[in-house]
Amino acid sequence: MYLPFIGAGLGTILFLAYLGVPLLPMIVIIGIGVAIWYYSSAGTKVGSYWNKGSSQDQRNAIPNIQFTDIGGQTKAKQELMEALDFLIQQEKMKDYGIQPLKGILLTGPPGTGKTLMAKAAAHYSDAVFLTASGSEFVEMYVGVGANRVRQLFSQARKAAKNQKKNRAVIFIDEIDVIGAKREGSQHKEYDQTLNQLLTEMDGIKKNDIPVFVIAATNRKDLLDSALTRPGRFDRHIAVDLPDKAGRKHILSLHVKGKPIHDEVDLDKIARETFGFSGASLASVVNEAAIYAMRDEAKQIKMKHFAQAVDKVLMGEQIDRATSTEDKKRVAIHELGHALVAELLEPNSVAQVVLTPRGQALGYVRHHPKEDRYLHTKSQLEKQVMICLAGTAAEETWYQNRSTGAKNDYEQAIHLCKTMIDTGLSSLGIIDMSLIDPDKLSKEVTHILNELYEQTLNITKRHYSFLQDCLNLLLIEERIDGEQFRDLLARELVS
CATH class of the missing domain: 1.10.8.60 (Helicase, Ruva Protein; domain 3)
Incomplete structure (x- = not known):
């Protein structure tokens, strides 16, 4: 359809060249005009393409996932179902004068089931379900994101009418991409996209079909306050790691x-x-x-x-060739961790493994007796000692240390700082931001040195046990927790 215009343009340029008119300024002007035309129409084209693909992918999109299919998250599921009941029981809401909820924000670490919760919500409410990711709304062309938001809400209502549903659910994953705090300028693309989302959720235009928005993020702190306030996302539901x-x-x-x-x-x-x-x-x-x-x-x-x-x-088990001496040192190191862990927290060792896996040449897998969210000073000190036990075992056996304890030291230092920050050190209750770095370093060093001496005494007292376990671990390359406890019990009895 553009061929006649292209032909006319080339003919005009050739005619002007024949007359001796300078062509460079004209080519520049034509190029600017073409660029303006292209960018002004690109947003509509991209939006139309996205609209077409989405409508195909999301046709008949009521998920076949129920809340009973989601493990754990009992409290979060109860809160979400209660909020959805407001959407379903609209007549009952009117009797009590309850204002309808506009949206729910699901927050929590990755992999905890936020997307599954949104799909179950659509099934529970018997609503049309459309999905989008925050990154889908952000483009280099101004206005594209806002246009896509309008299209998404329009698609939801249109799909609900086509499927003879009286409600629709939109799920926006990673909403922090478009819902981040605004910096004062309203000319940025994601600001315009956020403004359009706020407008759609406000429901200024009266519509027969309500659109309920469920959004998910693991960075709630990044979201704009206009988005998280009541009237937009009325409820914030934490989808935490399961117990x-x-x-x-x-x-x-x-x-x-x-x-x-x-x-x-x-x-x-x-x-x-x-x-x-x-x-x-x-x-x-x-x-x-x-x-x-x-x-x-x-x-x-x-x-x-x-x-x-x-x-x-x-990580996956790897074939990393190690010398016999390195393998023996790693075995002593891991046995030190297991020994101190089992003495300080009985039944906590799941297994001791000498086989390289991921970045580790060997490791001890622990399992707590119960989920623990609060820690006392004694418990934190035990954790520090377990971290230092590998080095203590090496020093007991070789009278020197190696570089293999770098990660252990990092964990131990972090635990020491936690003790200081929570008022469990000799410094008392303090503000970490006001404490002198040298004073902080001295306190951390004091805690580490004191606990390391206690750990070293434990490994020295059980030197013969380390020797017995070493021979077994070098042959088997794995000692189960029950087997390890049986060996330790014999050592303690003798």
Whole structure:
């Protein structure tokens, strides 16, 4: 359709060149005109393309996911269902004079199930479900993001009409991309996009079909206050890491349909996976199945789950050639960690492993007896001693230290600073920002030196135990927690 215009333009240029008119200024002017035309129409073109793709992908988009399919998160699910009840029971709301909620903000670490919660919300409310990511609204062309927001809300209402639904749910993942705090200038692309989102959520225009917005972020602190205030996102629901009961529930959902051996103890796996997200637990079950397939086992056994937990925590097992002396030093180092950990916190060692995995040449996997969110001074000191135990064991055995304890030192220093910051040190209750760096360094050094001496005394007292375990670990390259405790019990009795 543009060929006649292009032909006329070339003909005009040739004619002017024949007359001797300078062409360079004219070419510059034409180029500027073409650029202005292109950029002014690009936003509409890009938006139309995005609109077309989205409508195809999101047709008949009520997810088949229910809240019962989501493990753990009992409190978060209850809060979300209550908010959705306001959307469903509109007549009852009018009787009580309750204003309808506009949106819900889901906050929490990655992998905790925020997207699943949004899909279950759409199923629960029997609403049309459209999804978008914050990055989809941001473009270099001014106005494209705002146009996409308008299209998204328009699509939601249109899809609801087509499917004869009286409500729609929009889920915006990573909303901090477009909802970040504004800096005063209203000319930036993401500011215009945010302004349009605020306008759509305000519902200035009366519409027959309400659009409920669910957004997710793991950086709530970055969001603009105009977005998080009541009337926009009326409720903020924390979707945190699951507790032990939640982890067991998640595991039980993911093992359904898999050939699980009767020996598999989900309660034990849940206890050993403190701090795992729902996504991590799903990965554990999947990796366990992969290990079972590699072994050509008919069922997934407990050893496969142990290997899977190690992989999710530490990474894939690697073939890293180490000298015999380095392997022996690593074994002594890890046995030191395990020894002190088991003496200070009984039944906390899951296994001692000498096989390299990820960046570690060896490691001790611990599991807490219970989920712990508050710590006393004694508990923090025990954690510091466990961190320093590897170095203490090396010094006990070799009368020197190595560079392998770098990460241990970093963790120990962090724990010491936590003690100081929370008023559990000899400095008392202080403001960390006001304390002199030299004074802070001296206090950290004092705590470390004092606890290291205690740790060193423990490893020296159990020198013969380290020797017995060393021979076994060098041969087997793995000692299970129960086996380690049996060996330690014999040592303590003798």
